[in-house]
Amino acid sequence: xxxxxxxxxxxxxxxxxxxxxxxxxxxxxxxxxxxxxxxxxxxxxxxxxxxxxxxxxxxxxxxxxxxxxxxxxxxxxxxxxxxxxxxxxxxxxxxxxxxxxxxxxxxxxxxxxxxxxxxxxxxxxxxxxxxxxxxxxxxxxxxxxxxxxxxxxxxxxxxxxxxxxxxxxxxxxxxxxxxxxxxxxxxxxxxxxxxxxxxxxxxxxxxxxxxxxxxxxxxxxxxxxxxxxxxxxxxxxxxxxxxxxxxxxxxxxx
Numbered sequence: 442x443x444x445x446x447x448x449x450x451x452x453x454x455x456x457x458x459x460x461x462x463x464x465x466x467x468x469x470x471x472x473x474x475x476x477x478x479x480x481x482x483x484x485x486x487x488x489x490x491x492x493x494x495x496x497x498x499x500x501x502x503x504x505x506x507x508x509x510x511x512x513x514x515x516x517x518x519x520x521x522x523x524x525x526x527x528x529x530x531x532x533x534x535x536x537x538x539x540x541x542x543x544x545x546x547x548x549x550x551x552x553x554x555x556x557x558x559x560x561x562x563x564x565x566x567x568x569x570x571x572x573x574x575x576x577x578x579x580x581x582x583x584x585x586x587x588x589x590x591x592x593x594x595x596x597x598x599x600x601x602x603x604x605x606x607x608x609x610x611x612x613x614x615x616x617x618x619x620x621x622x623x624x625x626x627x628x629x630x631x632x633x634x635x636x637x638x639x640x641x642x643x644x645x646x647x648x649x650x651x652x653x654x655x656x657x658x659x660x661x662x663x664x665x666x667x668x669x670x671x672x673x674x675x676x677x678x679x680x681x682x683x684x685x686x687x688x689x690x691x692x693x694x695x
Contacts, residue, residue, distance in 0.1 A: 546594035
C-alpha cells in the first residue's frame, strides 16, 4: 500500500475520531475528508444502508465508540489488530484496518473498519472483532526514537557491506515530498512532523525494496532485505502512533 493511501486511511480515522470527541465539527471533518474522498460512506455490519460521516458518527456514539485507532499492517506484521482471522485477512489485503476504542470507563464495542479496496477507500465496512482492541500507548517520542535507531542501523549496515545502491527514482523522490492531508485539531506539532518523517522513510524503503541494490551475493541480499524490513516496521509503527495521537484525549475524557 502506498504512503498516500496510508495517509488517507489514517486521516479518515483521525478526523472521525476528532468528530467523535468533539474537537472538531462533524461537518468540517466531512468537508476535509471529502477533499480526497469524493464519496465517503460507512457500511454498518448489521444494516445494508451505508451512512455518511455525520450519520456514522451518531451511530458510533450510540455504540460508545470514542475513536478509531489506525493500524497499518503488512505480511508478518499484524500488531494491533484483534481477531478474527477474517478481519486480519481483510486488513492485510488492503494494508490497513481501523479498530474501535472506548473511554477509560466505557469500553467500545468489538468493531473494526476496513476499506473496500486499497485503490478506493471511500467505502468502509464495519466488521465484528472477537475481542476489544488494545490501545497503543506508545508515545510519539518513543516511536520516533525507534524509527531513527532503525534508520541509523540500516544506513550503517548498507554502507558497511557496500549495499547502498539506490535507483534514480529514489534520488528524485525528495523533490516531490509533500504532505497535503491536514491532521485534525489536537495533533501536536511533534506528531505532525513525525507523520511526514515516517511517511518519507516508508517511501524510501518502498523504493529501495524494488531491487537488490548493490547486493552481489545471496547473503548480502538477505542482509539488505532484513535491514529494510526492520526499518519499514519501525516507520510503519511511527506513522500509526503519529496519526493516532489524538486518541489519548478520548481515553482520558469522562
